[in-house]
Amino acid sequence: MPLLIAILIVANVGVVAYNTISTNEQMRGIRKQADTLTLSVESLNTELTKVNAEIASLRDAVNNGNGTTTPPPSDSLLIDLYNKTRDSVVMIVVTLSTGAAEGSGFIYDSTGRIITNNHVVEDATSIDVTFIDGTIVKATLVGRDPYSDLAVIDVDAPASLIKPLKLGKSSLLKVGESVIAIGNPYGLANTLTSGIVSAVGRQMDSTGNYPIVDVIQTDAAINPGNSGGPLLNLDGEVVGITTAIPTETSRGIGFAVPSDTISRELPSLITKGTYDHPYLGIQGRDVTPGVVDSMNLPAGTHGTLIIEVTSNGPAAEAGMRGGTRTETVDGVSTKLGGDVITSADGAQMKTFYDLIVYIQRNKIPGAKITLGIIRDGGPKDIVVTLGTRPKP
Secondary structure, eight states, X not given: OHHHHHHHHHHHHHHHHHHHHHHHHHHHHHHHHHHHHHHHHHHHHHHHHHHHHHHHHHHHHHHHTOSSOOXXXXXXXXXXXXXXXXXXXXXXXXXXXXXXXXXXXXXXXXXXXEEEOHHHHTTOSEEEEEOTTSOEEEEEEEEEETTTTEXXXXXXOOGGGOOOXXXXXXXXXXXXXXXEEEEOGGGOTTEEEEEEEEEEEEEEEOGGGOEXXXXXXXXXXXXXXXXXXXXXXXXXXXXXXXXXXXXXXXXXXXXXXXXXXXXXXHHHHHHTXXXXXXXXXXXXXXXXXXXXXXXXXXXXXXXXXXXXXXXXXXXXXXXXXOOOEEEEETTEEEEESSOEEEEETTEEOOSHHHHHHHHHHHOOTTOEEEEEEEETTEEEEEEEEOEEOOOO
C-alpha cells in the first residue's frame, strides 16, 4: 500500500509539473502576441498622426490660398461673374488699308476710355466699338505701346453703357487659380471661356524682339478676336489682357499681358500717348556652365554675359564691354570676353531675363542702376544711367 501511495504522489506531481509547464508556454505565447499587437497599434498611431498632419497642411494651404488644390468654380459662380462683367466688354472693329479686323476691349474708366491690344488698333484708319446692346460708336486713339502690346482708345457713349472694370494685382496671382476670359472670338460676341493660371512670369516677344515680361499663361481658350479682352479673377478684377493665341505647335496655351504692366503704363499712355521704356543698350545671354568653362569664371557663376554693347547707348557710355572673341559654346557661336552682370542694385540676377524684369519693373529712363559685374576674372561695380528704348 505505501508503494501504491508513493506512485500516485509521483504521478500527481508529474501532472502538476506538466500542467505548469504547459501554462507557462501558453502565457509566453500570449505575451508575444500582445507585444506584436502593441507594436502594430503604435505603428498605426504613427501613420495616423502623419495622415492627420498632411490633411491639416492641405487644409491650411487651401484656406491661405497657397496651394493649387482650390476646387474649380461652380456653375453658379461663373454665371454670376459673367453677368456682372459682360457689359464692360466691347467688340472693336477697325478699318485698315487692306480691309477690316476685329478684336476685343474692356471699359477702364467712367470717361469712356477702353483698353485693348496695340495690334488690334495699329494702323487703323477708323475704329468702331460695339457695346453689348448692339450700340456702335466711333472711337479715337488715346495712346499705344507696341512694346507691351497695349493701347487706350476713347468713346463718347451714353453713360448707361459705360461700366468700368476694376484692375486687380497680377502679382498676387497663383498658379492653379481660376480665371475667365471674355471676348469676341471669330466675331462671336461676349464669349466666356474659363481655365486656370497655368504659369506666371513668362516672356513673350514683341516689337524689336524686346520681351514682354511677367506674362500670364492660361489654359482658358483664347482665339482670334479675343485679343484685347480681359482676363478676370473670380472677384471680377482684370488681372490681364489677352494678347496671344496658341500656335499650331502649342494649342491650348494662351497668354495675357499682366494688369501690373497695364497699371504702370496707363498714366503715360493717357497723358502722353506713349510709354517710355528704360533702356540699357546691350545684347546678352545667360551664363551657362559652358560659358563658365570657356571664360574661366568662378565655379557656380550665374548672370548675363554681354555679347555686344550698343554704340552710344547707356551701357557704352558707362564703359561696359561686349565680347571680344567668338567661340562655339553649348553648340552656338558666341562672343566671349565681355562683362558678366551678376547683380543689379545689390540684388542677384541669375539670368538675362531676371535683369530685364528688374529694369522694367523698377526703373524709368534717366534712373541710375548699379550693376555688379565680373571683368577679367574680378568683381567690379558700374553705375549706368538708363536711357529710353528707341522707337520701333
